Amino acid sequence: MCERKVFGKPVASFQNTKFVLAECSTEAQGARVFVDHALELLDQGESTVADAARAKLLSTEFAGGWVIDKCLQLHGGYGYITEYPIARLYADTRVTRIYGGTSEVMRRLSRKTRPRPVIQQRRLIATKGPSKRA
Numbered sequence: 001m002c003e004r005k006v007f008g009k010p011v012a013s014f015q016n017t018k019f020v021l022a023e024c025s026t027e028a029q030g031a032r033v034f035v036d037h038a039l040e041l042l043d044q045g046e047s048t049v050a051d052a053a054r055a056k057l058l059s060t061e062f063a064g065g066w067v068i069d070k071c072l073q074l075h076g077g078y079g080y081i082t083e084y085p086i087a088r089l090y091a092d093t094r095v096t097r098i099y100g101g102t103s104e105v106m107r108r109l110s111r112k113t114r115p116r117p118v119i120q121q122r123r124l125i126a127t128k129g130p131s132k133r134a
């Protein structure tokens with residue numbers, strides 16, 4: 001993106017590119033926080049099937065549906081050539097919405113229990129103290 005020039009300017013210099021990259025880093029960070037929280041619940045023995053389903057659904061949909069797709073788009077035609085890592089990543093990420101249970105099945109499972117308010121979950125983790133597994 002720094003080398004490729006369109007309309008005489010590197011793709012990386014367009015405001016749209018900066019916006020897309022900002023969105024991608026925000027979405028990736030959001031998914032990481034969500035999954036870390038799900039892992040905390042698991043460590044404390046408080047995780048439910050629905051918690052795990054939400055974590056898989058959100059992280060795989062963010063990764064495949066949004067982040068990697070937008071990054072591929074920034075590469076233009078090169079993004080679709082399998083020799084480039086972004087194309088490989090796109091193909092590899094697509095299957096995460098299928099294996100280990102499809103997104104549709106995760107949606108069904110995530111309805112099984114309502115999410116507890118985050119403040120209540122944090123209190124629970126705080127009272128139980130650090131995980132013994134670490």
Ligand SMILES: Cc1cc2nc3c(=O)[nH]c(=O)nc-3n(C[C@H](O)[C@H](O)[C@H](O)COP(=O)(O)OP(=O)(O)OC[C@H]3O[C@@H](n4cnc5c(N)ncnc54)[C@H](O)[C@@H]3O)c2cc1C
Pocket residue numbers: 095098099100101102103104105108
């Ligand atoms: C690369 C790869 C590696 C794998 N590795 C393993 C492994 O190591 N161990 C293992 O056990 N399995 C493995 N699998 C199998 C994987 O877990 C299944 O493919 C996955 O659970 C989906 O099941 P299915 O293929 O039977 O699709 P199906 O269940 O037939 O789904 C077909 C479509 O129907 C939809 N659907 C199904 N049920 C519902 C529903 N209730 N509501 C709405 N829509 C629904 C699905 O979302 C999907 O769109 C692997 C699969 C792949 C592709």
